[in-house]
Amino acid sequence: MAQSAGDRRRINGPEESFSPVFDDDEEDIKLKTQRSRAAGDIRPIFLQPGLISQANGSAYIETDKTKIACAVYGPRQTKTTTYSEKGRLNVEVKFTPFSCMRRRAPIRDAEDRSLAVSIHQAIVSSIRLELFPKSTIDVFITIIENDGIEGCIASASVAASTALADAGIEMLGLVSACSAAIVGDDIHLDPSEAEARASSGTVILACMPALDNVTSVWQSGHMTADMALKCMERCHERCIDIHSIVAQSLLEHRTAA
Amino acid sequence: MSSSSITKPSAADDTLRAQIFQRLHPRVYLERFTAEKFRPDGRTFDEWRKVSVNVGSISTADGSALVRMGDTTVVCGVKAEVAEPDLDLPEQGFLVPNLDLPAICSPKFKPGPPTEEAQVLSDRLNEALVTSGVLSLSSLCIHPGKAVWTLYVDSTCINYDGNAFDATLLAMLAALRNTTLPKATYDEETGRTTCSRKNRSPLQLERHFASTSFGVLETSHVLSDPTAFEEPLMDVALTVIVDDHGQLISTNESGAGISQETLLQCISRAKERASQLQRLL
Amino acid sequence: MSSISKSEKAYIQSSLLSDPPLRADGRGLTDFRTVALESGVAPLANGSARVSIGRNAYDGGGGTEVVAAAKLEVETVGDGEGVDGGRVVCSVSCSPTAYPLLSSNALDDLQHDMTSLLHATLSHPTIRPQNLCILPGKKSWLLNLDVIIFSDAGNIFDAIFMAARAALWDTKVPRTRSVQYRAKKSDRKDATQAMDVDEATHTGSALDTRETVQVSDFELPDYWDEGEPLDGRQTWPVCLTLNLLPTSHFLDATLQEEASVPLKLLVLYSFQSDTPPLLRSMRLLGTGVSDLVQVKSLLKDGEKYARIVWTALEGKLKDEDLRRNQKARERFLNR
Numbered sequence: 001m002a003q004s005a006g007d008r009r010r011i012n013g014p015e016e017s018f019s020p021v022f023d024d025d026e027e028d029i030k031l032k033t034q035r036s037r038a039a040g041d042i043r044p045i046f047l048q049p050g051l052i053s054q055a056n057g058s059a060y061i062e063t064d065k066t067k068i069a070c071a072v073y074g075p076r077q078t079k080t081t082t083y084s085e086k087g088r089l090n091v092e093v094k095f096t097p098f099s100c101m102r103r104r105a106p107i108r109d110a111e112d113r114s115l116a117v118s119i120h121q122a123i124v125s126s127i128r129l130e131l132f133p134k135s136t137i138d139v140f141i142t143i144i145e146n147d148g149i150e151g152c153i154a155s156a157s158v159a160a161s162t163a164l165a166d167a168g169i170e171m172l173g174l175v176s177a178c179s180a181a182i183v184g185d186d187i188h189l190d191p192s193e194a195e196a197r198a199s200s201g202t203v204i205l206a207c208m209p210a211l212d213n214v215t216s217v218w219q220s221g222h223m224t225a226d227m228a229l230k231c232m233e234r235c236h237e238r239c240i241d242i243h244s245i246v247a248q249s250l251l252e253h254r255t256a257a
Numbered sequence: 258m259s260s261s262s263i264t265k266p267s268a269a270d271d272t273l274r275a276q277i278f279q280r281l282h283p284r285v286y287l288e289r290f291t292a293e294k295f296r297p298d299g300r301t302f303d304e305w306r307k308v309s310v311n312v313g314s315i316s317t318a319d320g321s322a323l324v325r326m327g328d329t330t331v332v333c334g335v336k337a338e339v340a341e342p343d344l345d346l347p348e349q350g351f352l353v354p355n356l357d358l359p360a361i362c363s364p365k366f367k368p369g370p371p372t373e374e375a376q377v378l379s380d381r382l383n384e385a386l387v388t389s390g391v392l393s394l395s396s397l398c399i400h401p402g403k404a405v406w407t408l409y410v411d412s413t414c415i416n417y418d419g420n421a422f423d424a425t426l427l428a429m430l431a432a433l434r435n436t437t438l439p440k441a442t443y444d445e446e447t448g449r450t451t452c453s454r455k456n457r458s459p460l461q462l463e464r465h466f467a468s469t470s471f472g473v474l475e476t477s478h479v480l481s482d483p484t485a486f487e488e489p490l491m492d493v494a495l496t497v498i499v500d501d502h503g504q505l506i507s508t509n510e511s512g513a514g515i516s517q518e519t520l521l522q523c524i525s526r527a528k529e530r531a532s533q534l535q536r537l538l
Numbered sequence: 539m540s541s542i543s544k545s546e547k548a549y550i551q552s553s554l555l556s557d558p559p560l561r562a563d564g565r566g567l568t569d570f571r572t573v574a575l576e577s578g579v580a581p582l583a584n585g586s587a588r589v590s591i592g593r594n595a596y597d598g599g600g601g602t603e604v605v606a607a608a609k610l611e612v613e614t615v616g617d618g619e620g621v622d623g624g625r626v627v628c629s630v631s632c633s634p635t636a637y638p639l640l641s642s643n644a645l646d647d648l649q650h651d652m653t654s655l656l657h658a659t660l661s662h663p664t665i666r667p668q669n670l671c672i673l674p675g676k677k678s679w680l681l682n683l684d685v686i687i688f689s690d691a692g693n694i695f696d697a698i699f700m701a702a703r704a705a706l707w708d709t710k711v712p713r714t715r716s717v718q719y720r721a722k723k724s725d726r727k728d729a730t731q732a733m734d735v736d737e738a739t740h741t742g743s744a745l746d747t748r749e750t751v752q753v754s755d756f757e758l759p760d761y762w763d764e765g766e767p768l769d770g771r772q773t774w775p776v777c778l779t780l781n782l783l784p785t786s787h788f789l790d791a792t793l794q795e796e797a798s799v800p801l802k803l804l805v806l807y808s809f810q811s812d813t814p815p816l817l818r819s820m821r822l823l824g825t826g827v828s829d830l831v832q833v834k835s836l837l838k839d840g841e842k843y844a845r846i847v848w849t850a851l852e853g854k855l856k857d858e859d860l861r862r863n864q865k866a867r868e869r870f871l872n873r
Contacts, residue, residue: 113654
């Protein structure tokens with residue numbers, strides 16, 4: 001899309017440019033909504049802690065097309081002068097310009113912030129922030145490729161929790177997260193972008209399976225309360241599986257190091 | 258921190274003490290190594306770090322590459338968009354390379370607008386791609402005066418361990434090689450450009466080249482492919498770009514001066530390296 | 539938003555948990571403060587409303603105060619962000635006096651967060667009114683819903699959505715009529731019945747020079763009223779914030795009460811006569827944790843309370859309709 005003209009801090013292209021228009025867009029969308037796995041299956045997860053050597057802790061997560069890198073810096077000194085008894089958790093999300101079907105101009109937009117807020121919500125209650133007075137823990141997330149915002153939030157929350165564990169930050173438990181979309185009358189777990197767009201409602205659930213509690217619920221679209229609960233229960237089941245993947249990958253990383 | 262165990266030093270304490278020394282006196286720390294003809298990561302002066310290139314893994318981009326040079330990791334994605342050409346250059350497309358050094362890649366960067374370093378690197382990358390003529394811009398023309406392709410070559414550094422320039426240029430070139438453009442037709446009546454999803458063709462790259470960076474310490478020690486720790490301690494930073502026929506494209510030097518002899522030596526090392534890197538692509 | 543001391547927090551928490559529960563203003567756990575609503579407060583908007591919760595009855599001061607206004611503009615489909623069938627764009631802005639303690643950055647972030655919930659809920663394609671479409675595939679209405687927070691004395695999300703709902707209820711979409719311009723002697727068979735074929739604009743017309751092929755446009759007929767209400771205006775949801783205590787929950791928290799509970803659950807319901815109530819959004823906010831069993835019971839309770847709020851709001855909105863129409867008529871007669 002159009003770029004902020006005259007940004008001297010970047011190399012600028014023409015004043016306006018547009019995403020190419022294809023002759024068969026509709027067919028393409030139809031093709032992408034077709035689901036190749038069962039409704040209750042999530043995309044396979046590849047999770048690798050510790051890839052970013054400069055950070056205190058890091059994780060890279062890949063679920064099919066979605067690719068997300070996450071790094072944790074800190075706990076480090078909070079820059080503001082006011083005293084805070086508890087540590088501060090700062091989550092920043094950045095999309096690479098090539099992460100979506102349409103190019104994203106490299107400026108912070110509303111979506112970055114709302115993603116950061118929901119990831120913050122998912123992980124904040126797992127961290128023992130009372131142990132880090134006057135400090136900030138920075139969690140930086142770069143979305144390299146995005147195939148569905150719901151999946152991104154869930155995967156990024158998992159990656160963030162893994163990176164926090166990799167950084168040796170004390171937590172009450174590991175956070176796993178899973179998303180669901182209602183397509184017709186079915187519940188499709190871990191929807192892709194096309195699936196989420198075709199759905200009437202979505203749910204993202206984050207929880208700490210080891211403690212059997214819920215840290216975040218994020219529902220949009222419309223559905224009955226019963227359906228929402230059903231989605232949450234299905235997500236919760238998958239979160240238990242995801243939890244063991246996270247634990248396994250951290251264990252392997254530790255023994256390898 | 259380690260005061261309690263001074264009497265009985267263990268291996269862990271030694272590492273910690275070395276780390277503290279490195280933080281407090283980086284220059285002396287480095288000099289202790291260079292005196293022994295070695296570098297902190299165990300390399301000799303003219304040793305390169307391992308490079309790996311992975312192309313085409315990002316489906317939302319028209320071409321992409323991931324380059325790891327030692328621990329430095331750069332992802333590059335090419336996005337093609339349609340734009341109106343400049344009035345005075347009706348047949349020329351646009352090539353827009355940018356490098357982002359986000360807060361994720363190193364503790365020295367903070368979230369926010371591009372840092373000075375990112376701006377300088379983006380500028381140098383742009384110059385390298387433009388002056389070398391990697392791609393003829395007229396090959397990006399869809400319809401003269403009406404529609405041309407704009408290639409946004411965006412790179413993001415995921416892990417910054419020095420020599421981001423070489424890694425990024427390599428990633429950009431690999432991504433451009435990997436890029437395919439859909440066949441586009443401009444409809445003169447509606448003024449719209451439509452593309453075919455099935456019919457895609459690769460870019461016609463005119464030239465293959467690679468850059469090689471060196472750091473010079475005390476005029477005599479030439480360290481190739483410096484890390485993030487070594488980079489700020491160098492007296493001179495030198496980058497040499499040569500093409501696959503061994504022809505020199507450009508050199509870029511900053512800091513104190515270097516002798517002609519060193520320069521020539523670096524150029525010949527760069528040719529060696531360039532042909533190595535070409536084989537990776 | 540307000541910062542309170544640890545002992546204050548403990549005091550409020552223990553009173554809320556005591557039997558019977560005690561609140562500083564004497565309310566029960568599920569009681570609301572007085573809610574005042576007035577629609578049509580912004581004469582230039584297509585729809586508007588002001589909501590205040592807990593305003594002091596004697597001097598009219600205090601309380602949470604929110605104004606929402608909807609404004610329509612025409613968009614061309616395919617240009618920029620224009621979407622076939624129209625779209626709704628929401629934004630929330632806070633007056634700095636509502637949050638005097640926040641820095642401008644923190645205020646921006648807060649606005650952002652409120653905007654994101656409002657926008658995500660009200661602009662979802664599943665709730666889009668049908669009559670935002672003017673010409674299928676060509677022109678559509680862009681509905682801008684702007685909410686301004688003048689003061690926050692707690693329970694801001696409920697207030698925002700009440701105001702938004704009232705403003706959207708109040709919104710009138712101008713009537714439009716399709717028009718077809720045609721070149722001389724062109725084929726006529728594709729003119730539909732609903733269209734007006736404008737034959738007065740033949741040769742020499744400014745309209746004719748634009749295109750020689752057929753193109754459709756629309757015009758606003760000169761009716762005396764402002765237009766018709768948005769389709770499905772019953773479906774706009776109400777928001778209910780459940781503030782969570784370990785064993786119970788309470789509604790309509792004041793600022794001090796908000797600061798002393800770590801977790802709240804926002805549920806947004808819409809009620810229609812023919813279908814079961816639909817959940818439009820749900821968010822868990824805060825630093826505490828919950829569990830599935832609790833969420834389940836909260837959803838059930840939330841639905842019950844939300845229906846009460848919805849019924850009250852629906853009654854008030856109908857009153858407002860009546861009041862404004864009657865008033866308008868009387869004013870007209872007294873001229």
